[in-house]
Amino acid sequence: MLDPRIYDVKDEISWCPGCGNYNILPSLKQALAELELQPHQVVIVSGIGQAAKTPHYMNANGFNGLHGRAVPPAQGMKIANKNLKVIIHSGDGDSYGEGGNHLLHGIRRNVDITHIVHNNQIYGLTKGQASPTTALGQKTTMQFDGNTSDPISPLALAVSIGCGFVARAFSGDKEHLVEIMKEAINYKGYALIDVLQPCIAFNKVNTFKWYKDRVYKIDDTSYDNSDRVAAFQKALEWGDNGIPLGVLYRQEKSTYFDRVSYLEEGPALVDRIWQPKDAERFMEDFR
Amino acid sequence: MKYNVLIGGAAGLGIDTISILVEKILKRKGFFIYSNKDYMSRVRGGHNFIQVRFGTEPIYSHWPELDVIIALDKETVEFHAERLCAAGVIICDESLKIEYSRTVKAPLAQMAAEVKNPRALGSAAAGALLKIFGQNLELVKEVFIEKFERETAESNYHAFQLGYEYAPKYFEISAANKDSHILINGNAAIAMGALAGGVSFYASYPMTPATSIMTQLSMRQDDTGIVVEQVEDEISAINMALGASYAGVRAMTGTSGGGFALMVEALSLQGAMELPLVVVNSQRPGPSTGIATRTEQSDLDFVLTAGHGEFPRMVLAVRNPEDAFYQTARALNIADQYQVLVIILTDQYLADAAQTIEPFDYSRISIDRYFAEAKDIQGERYKRYMPTESGVSPRIIPGKIAGAVVLSDSHEHNEYGHISESAEIRTAMMNKRMKKLELLAQEIQEPEYFGVEKPDMLLLGWGSMQGPMREAVELLMQEGKPVGALVFGDLYPLPTKLLKKYAGTAKKLINIEQNFTGQLAKLIRQETGIFMNDSILNYNGRQLDSYTICSRLKKEVL
Structure with missing residues (x-):
């Protein structure tokens, strides 16, 4: 195992004191260190939001792009260089709201990347508006009379469209979070982890205690996470009856690289050897 | 000597097949060709036509006056007969009620029935056309063998022969030189330029009239080892291309005006991140959906400033298939050299216009990547946005140099790529980026x-x-x-x-x-x-x- 401190940077962190992100960041460093991945072998990709600042707080390759648009560049860079470990760190607004379409099609494309969503059920960076996972009726700094839209169930969504690795973790259980991250990073294909995380500044409903009182770990001995229908049912569990943590669904399936076989078999695309003259043969097609 | 042939009919009747046959056969016989398409945005019905101009000297454009019309329906004659020259001829099936003296009413449908292939009607019409221009059958059969599967090749060639035998000779035309050309349209030439220029990744969403660039690349991806990805939307296309560019491959995307509009936020991301990127906008009439299959040059204003904030870019328009090839390869080098956005403008007219030209000279193309290596990186920590005299910072491939990490950011950032709101850094970074405009000004080519x-x-x-x-x-x-x-x-x-x-x-x-x-x-x-x-x-x-x-x-x- 590497020393997780190789991932440290000296730059100032601008998250609120007490933010759940402070547990997720060291968990990620721990997971990468345990997997013996060097900083230059990893890319942290994000959109915009509090969680999306993660690339700035780590010594690793980073791509802090546009709001909602973390998934497309992450896929692009993985396709370009399969030797990179590409990990998305973004929030619920970024991943499920503005970037919803990319999530759907990213799962379908099944490029081997890990998508870690810091889900605090609220917009933090823009100061407290409803997110796609905010409860119906919850009052916010924008929805004064209560949120008028139903929340989505991101994990049920992911299972329904065939994501091969669907997990949930809680920022308050670092050890478990590290294990889930490691498993997701090692999984070949699109891996989604929804990490529950309190926003101490803007979400007065889903507090640390609220989560702590409801989360429970799936019993691996009795739960078969390869059963998609059971996983869908599990993914729908939410609220006072308990919120399951763990790998809800796991299935080995062909990845983008299996489907574009020369990528799997050949060198990384970035190492493709090519000269202009190599394309001259196509002139025959126009004779 | 130049002649002009119009092939018209409803979508689905096969005018494309006729024009491919006619263009290929006349090209092989050594004529210069220029063809352009006029079609409606529908799969069946409506009225579409293709004009094929050919002659013994180079042709650069389409022309209104017609020598021959191949009419697969009555509308074709109604719409275009007034453009026929005095010596003009119409070719159609005998069933069409056309009152025009110089009409070759051939039993085209019957010929197709005779060869037991109802789809061979167009080949019979092509045969009639060749005879009308007094051409012999040399080099013809090969075209059928190349174009069709074995059995259909035979039936189509047979129908062609029947049409040829039936029609009289109308025009006496001089012989052409031996064929040494390629026949290529603007979009295929862009794709060939991209392949020659070393594009490894092309992400795009289908949109007329840009789609055929992707098709031309996609049909060769296995053979070349490049990746062509059809994505969920144009936002994804450009962001994915930027991700690939970040990781060190040559990346490109293409679309038309509406799709380009969706890409605009990410054009600005390119500006902030300074990632090499080439974007093609194949224009069609706007506003909004406009007319999908028609042509216009109305996006110049739009692309000149598309993207919020200020950042350097280069905009070029391709002028013909030959230009499209060389300029695409050039755009890729410029994008890499200065880490800038290069926008290539084309349009439906050029996208679909095929011209006989000299085969491209691949020895004129180079792939210049301008990457920095480990020895070029100063200091302990790699500075992706290190200030330099030129404004261009040393760029490395992430993952290739142990100990060096690459951070790219959409926010204003310091030399490491970390978020910064410092007035001093902001000014320095703006100056650094905008300085590239001076470098680009030295690259430009005169009209x-x-x-x-x-x-x-x-x-x-x-x-x-x-x-x-x-x-x-x-x-x-x-x-x-x-x-x-x-x-x-x-x-x-x-x-x-x-x-x-x-x-x-x-x-x-x-x-x-x-x-x-x-x-x-x-x-x-x-x-x-x-x-x-x-x-x-x-x-x-x-x-x-x-x-x-x-x-x-x-x-x-x-």
Whole structure:
């Protein structure tokens, strides 16, 4: 195992004191260190939001792009260089709201990347508006009379469209979070982890205690996470009856690289050897 | 000697097949070809036509007057018969009720039935056409063998022979030289330029008239080992391309105006991250969905400033298939050298216009990547946005150098790529990025000039107007008019040397453009203070031809 401190940077962190992100960041460093991945072998990709600042707080390759648009560049860079470990760190607004379409099609494309969503059920960076996972009726700094839209169930969504690795973790259980991250990073294909995380500044409903009182770990001995229908049912569990943590669904399936076989078999695309003259043969097609 | 053939009918009747056969056969026989498409945005029905011009000297554009019409339906005759020249001929099936004396009413459907392939009707029409032009059957069968599967090749060739035997000879035409050309349209030429230029990743969403660039690349991806990804939307296309570019491969995307509009936020991301990127906008008439399968040059204004904030870019328009090839390869090198956005403008007319030209010279293409290596990186921590004299910072491939990490950020950032709101850093970074405009200004190529040495009348156009304007200048010069034309390829930064030279002495400056507002004229005014005296503008979705340019000049300007 590497020393997780190789991932440290000296730059100032601008998250609120007490933010759940402070547990997720060291968990990620721990997971990468345990997997013996060097900083230059990893890319942290994000959109915009509090969680999306993660690339700035780590010594690793980073791509802090546009709001909602973390998934497309992450896929692009993985396709370009399969030797990179590409990990998305973004929030619920970024991943499920503005970037919803990319999530759907990213799962379908099944490029081997890990998508870690810091889900605090609220917009933090823009100061407290409803997110796609905010409860119906919850009052916010924008929805004064209560949120008028139903929340989505991101994990049920992911299972329904065939994501091969669907997990949930809680920022308050670092050890478990590290294990889930490691498993997701090692999984070949699109891996989604929804990490529950309190926003101490803007979400007065889903507090640390609220989560702590409801989360429970799936019993691996009795739960078969390869059963998609059971996983869908599990993914729908939410609220006072308990919120399951763990790998809800796991299935080995062909990845983008299996489907574009020369990528799997050949060198990384970035190492493709090519000269202009190599394309001259196509002139025959126009004779 | 030049002839002009129109092949028309409803979508689904097979006019494409006829035109491919006719173009290939005439090309193999050594003729110069120029064909262009006029089709509706539908899969069945409506009225579509393709015009094939051929001759014994190079052809640069389409032409209104017709020598032969192949009519697969009655509408084709109704719409186009007035353009037939005095010696013109119509070819159609005997079932069509057409009152025109010079009509070859052939039993085309019956011929197709005879060869037991109802889809071979078009081949029979092509056979009739070849005979009408007095051509022999040499080199013909090979075209069928290449185009069709074995059995259909036989039935189609048989139908062709039946049509050939049936038709009389109408035209006496001189023999052509031996064929040494390729026949290629604008979009295929862009794709060939991209392949020669080492594009490894092309992400795009289908949108007419840009789709065929992706098709041309996609059909060769296995063979070349490149990746062509059809994505969920244009936002994804450009962001994915930027991700691939970040990781070190040559990446490109292409779309038309509406898709380009969706890409705009990410153009600005390119500006912040300084990632090499080439984007093609194959224009069609707007606003909004506009007319999907027609042509226009109305996105120049839009692409010049598309993207919030200020960042350097290069904009160029391709002028013909040959230009499209070399300029695409050039754009890729410029994007890499200066870590900038290069926007290539084309349009439906050029996208679908096929021309016989010399095969591309691949020895003229180089792939220059400009990556820094481990030894070039100063200090302990890699600075992706290190200030340099040129404004271009050393770029490395992430993952290739142990200990060096690459951080790219959409926020304003310091030299490491970390978020910064410092006034000092902000100013330095803006200066660094915008400095590249000076470098790009040194890269630009002057417009192409046709005409007399000292023109009284100077025509100005850009991109796909090159062919029609070139022919228009030839026609006007034949009439002794002191005319010249400047046709711009590079548009931004705007090259001004030739512009100033000719504009200084010409009495009249006239911009000829496929848009309503005269966008090139506006750009020239903005960059140089030079005003046009008059303009010929066309925005009906169809490309101006040289004949129309000349007649409008005479009517509206001279």
